[in-house]
Amino acid sequence: MHKDHDLALIEDCKKGDQQALASLVRRYERPVYNVAYRMLGTADEAADVSQTTFLKAFENLNRYNPEYKFFSWIYRIAVNESINQLNRRKRLGELGDDEVAPGEGPDESVDTDKLSVQIQAALAALSEDHRAVVVLRHFSEHSYRDIAMMLQIPEKTVKSRLFSARKAMKVQLEGKGVSL
Amino acid sequence: MNNEQLQLIQAGADGELDAAGQAELDALLEHSAAAREQHETLLRLNAFLGQVPSLDPPESLHGRIVGAIKLPKPAGGGLAERFNFMPGLLRYGFAAGLAVVVTMAVYQGGSQLNGVDYDKLVGTISARGAELDRFDFSEPGVQGSVRLLERGDQFALEFDLDAEGPVRFDVNFSQSGLRFDAFAQADLNLDEMSLTKNSLVGRTAGSQRFVVLMRPDASADAPNGQISLEFFQADASLARTLLTTRP
Numbered sequence: 513m514h515k516d517h518d519l520a521l522i523e524d525c526k527k528g529d530q531q532a533l534a535s536l537v538r539r540y541e542r543p544v545y546n547v548a549y550r551m552l553g554t555a556d557e558a559a560d561v562s563q564t565t566f567l568k569a570f571e572n573l574n575r576y577n578p579e580y581k582f583f584s585w586i587y588r589i590a591v592n593e594s595i596n597q598l599n600r601r602k603r604l605g606e607l608g609d610d611e612v613a614p615g616e617g618p619d620e621s622v623d624t625d626k627l628s629v630q631i632q633a634a635l636a637a638l639s640e641d642h643r644a645v646v647v648l649r650h651f652s653e654h655s656y657r658d659i660a661m662m663l664q665i666p667e668k669t670v671k672s673r674l675f676s677a678r679k680a681m682k683v684q685l686e687g688k689g690v691s692l
Numbered sequence: 693m694n695n696e697q698l699q700l701i702q703a704g705a706d707g708e709l710d711a712a713g714q715a716e717l718d719a720l721l722e723h724s725a726a727a728r729e730q731h732e733t734l735l736r737l738n739a740f741l742g743q744v745p746s747l748d749p750p751e752s753l754h755g756r757i758v759g760a761i762k763l764p765k766p767a768g769g770g771l772a773e774r775f776n777f778m779p780g781l782l783r784y785g786f787a788a789g790l791a792v793v794v795t796m797a798v799y800q801g802g803s804q805l806n807g808v809d810y811d812k813l814v815g816t817i818s819a820r821g822a823e824l825d826r827f828d829f830s831e832p833g834v835q836g837s838v839r840l841l842e843r844g845d846q847f848a849l850e851f852d853l854d855a856e857g858p859v860r861f862d863v864n865f866s867q868s869g870l871r872f873d874a875f876a877q878a879d880l881n882l883d884e885m886s887l888t889k890n891s892l893v894g895r896t897a898g899s900q901r902f903v904v905l906m907r908p909d910a911s912a913d914a915p916n917g918q919i920s921l922e923f924f925q926a927d928a929s930l931a932r933t934l935l936t937t938r939p
Binding site for chain 1: 698699702703706707733734736737738740741742743744745746747748749750753754756757758761763764862864866886888890891918922
């Protein structure tokens with residue numbers, strides 16, 4: 513995914529090139545936002561996590577290892593920040609245990625779609641680890657290998673988590689009347 | 693089915709198998725009804741999840757992110773220091789540097805930009821010329837105009853902004869075939885400014901008049917003559933346009 517171009521943009525960012533920054537953000541803001549949204553289920557939190565993800569990435573740009581893909585690095589930050597936000601949510605107890613607040617924020621029209629709500633509810637019932645592999649596989653369309661790199665786990669762990677997560681999702685979706 | 697077979701079925705449904713793995717899966721599916729059922733269930737689940745559309749992030753997100761990230765400054769902190777790394781200015785040497793200082797001084801004297809005689813103001817580094825393109829916008833609390841001027845091989849972007857609150861502007865001429873040459877402003881009160889060879893990003897408020905001077909960039913790759921401009925307020929895009937050097 514644009515590895516060489518990403519590296520060129522990162523080098524320009526290190527030199528203070530605002531246009532390179534805008535290009536890099538433009539390239540990844542949508543996938544990062546989608547990962548955060550599917551992990552969290554609310555538009556406001558997804559936007560906040562997306563912003564934090566990029567901030568952390570650029571704060572630590574000098575620690576980025578160019579041998580690895582930039583998108584792996586930024587997705588990993590996005591997933592970790594989403595999990596941090598889920599933990600904060602749990603601590604605050606404002607929304608209950610991973611409960612989704614449907615129809616919040618600018619994506620209300622999208623999320624009122626029955627299908628999206630069903631899937632988001634099934635995702636919310638998964639553990640964070642299982643949710644992360646499903647989101648990266650199904651909503652970001654990454655390979656087992658990329659997911660393993662992003663989450664820093666063995667590929668066989670990706671497969672086993674995916675298998676368990678899908679099994680749980682199937683039960684959840686069938687419980688909501690979806691026939692699979 | 694054992695765990696290995698289940699993993700094989702899953703990898704097949706995910707398109708992760710090589711030719712040998714696919715052949716192994718095909719053989720399993722041919723001989724096992726349970727394997728076929730498992731495989732079909734996974735395919736149905738994948739198809740179901742695949743129906744969910746990708747979401748559009750809020751329009752303000754890009755501005756929020758870019759506005760929050762502080763990149764290292766391209767050069768030293770002061771305006772004069774920032775000019776020092778500019779190849780165009782280096783080419784002109786001391787005389788051009790002096791011309792910029794003179795320009796600023798005259799602008800600081802309160803000249804109306806649109807009435808400025810560039811021939812007198814900036815001597816060798818700029819000239820008043822023909823208007824190639826123009827962009828005017830008016831939004832609640834913000835009004836502005838930008839003119840693209842040309843004379844000979846010199847180009848100028850002439851900004852005239854009037855904003856009640858902070859406004860950020862991004863100018864990108866990386867596709868234009870032009871490169872930054874010099875900058876002059878009427879009031880030295882830009883909150884932030886970041887210059888590179890092909891871009892300028894600044895933040896200001898109140899009335900601002902300034903000129904970005906550009907010259908053709910011989911190293912440009914397939915230039916299209918377009919300069920992109922975008923204005924933001926509170927991280928939301930207010931107005932954007934493309935100005936072109938070509939008729």
